[in-house]
Amino acid sequence: MATYINHPAAIFVSALGGASHGFAQSITSGVIEESPWKDMSDFLRGFISSSMLIGAAIGCTLGGFFSDKFGPKKVLIVSSIAVIICGIVQAIQSHVGVFIAFRLLSGFPVGVIQIVAPLYASEQSSAKRRGTVVSLYQLTVTFSIFIAYTINYLFNPVHLGWKYELAFTTLFPLIFTVGLFFFPESKRWEEDHKLQKQHASEKSNSGSGNSSFFAKLVESAKGLIVALLSSKRAFIVGFILSIFQQLTGINAIIMYSPNIVEKAGLTTMSYKLLATMGVGFWNFITTLIAVFLVDVFGRVPLLITGFSLMGLGHFMVVLSTIIKSLAEKMFSLQLPGMAIFLLGFEIGPGPIFYVMVSELYPQEYRGRAMSVISVFNWIANIIITFCYFAIVNALTVKWLFTIFCILCIFMVVFIVVAVPETKGRSLESISGDEKNGPEQGNETHETKKLINGTKMSS
Secondary structure (H helix, E strand, O other): OOHHOHHHHHHHHHHHHHHHHHHHHOOOOHHHOOOOOHHHOOHHHHHHHHHHHHHHHHHHHHHHHHHHHHOOHHHHHHHHHHHHHHHHHHHHHOHHHHHHHHHHHHHHHHHHHHHHHHHHHHHHHOOOOHHHHHHHHHHHHHHHHHHHHHHHHHOOOOOOOOHHHHHHHHHHHHHHHHHOOOOOOHHHHHHHHHHHHHHHHHHHHHHOOOOHHHHOOHHHHHHHHHHHHOOOOHHHHHHHHHHHHHOOHHHHHOOOOHHHHHOOOOOOOOHHHHHHHHHHHHHHHHHHHHOOOOHHHHHHHHHHHHOOHHHHHHHHHHHHHHHHHOOOOOOHHHHHHHHHHHHHHHHOOHHHHHHHOOOOOOHHHHHHHHHHHHHHHHHHHHHHHHHHHHHHHHHHHHHHHHHHHHHHHHHHHHHHHOOOOOOOOOOHHHHHHOOOOOOHHHHHHHHHHHHOOOOOOO
């Protein structure tokens, strides 16, 4: 097992993958506040922000399949180059149609990176450090979001500053692309790939391996569906975490921070962007704390704490809209509420989602399973990002954040009832692949029960 471990490679891929993802996604929060984009309709502004997410939903659907077929390192290199090309085109264009088209296209490789980078990092890490290493992905997502907000602030007064802001989306992918050439392919993938080739060769020699590419793809998809259904608990946990990580409101805050702080009483553009930078910096600091907690306290306690704090933060925002004495001073509760929410998200579902979905599934279909689960995450992301302005206008901030609060309470109950603890376990033990041994046979048996949804005695 030790031959699988390569912490420097895992740390680099987790960190630069997260930075490439976070910066590309969040840079438009400031861009849509600049001319000519700020004068467009709420629909178009929402579509500019969400178009990349649509592409990412498609990308993450296929990312795991590409990784299982070609190897995560090769897939990450190609994806990073694609992000660079799309970033250059966005920076030099001047038409909303071209902007949206290449935002959408850039989402495809970003979605692939979101799947494959945590997968690679998980496979290259020891059980003792896996949570911390994979959490670096979310840490650098938040760090790059803070950098994006800073770039928004610095270039906002500059003529056509949005072009420079979009050009910066190429920086992290460029570093990522160059660095990947100095690290090896995933050892777990190489070993599994050799076994698959041997199996395919045996089938070919027996005359049963001459299927077309399409037939093989269909067979692979059927195998994935059967595998997911045979691990019902793992599928349900992954599905619920994926959608409620987004539906509890994180991207309503990250993507539209300038709009939210404006409703909190800050109307001057420079103050709005400075407050947004403050949100981004706090988001980064809270994630930094979480990175050192995930392998100490475990996944489940951090998820419970995280969603509880998120619900409290939403409740404070709701209070700021209904208490008359605070009606004209929303700043007094709304921004502290956002800060508490971000603290909860970044010590709970923010990093833990990536950690758990990289742990729950067996090696032979881990990448594809992560793709299926993550597509639900992106769909929920799209719904919140695209519909934010429309929902706020229809329901008001009070009712939107009331819904967010209720969903957080639901997640606390769900985690207590259904989510297994994976801290300190090997990937093979978690997925039930590892043979029962004298020291960990009971652990493997109990984990199998958790993952497959078998009723356990109390």
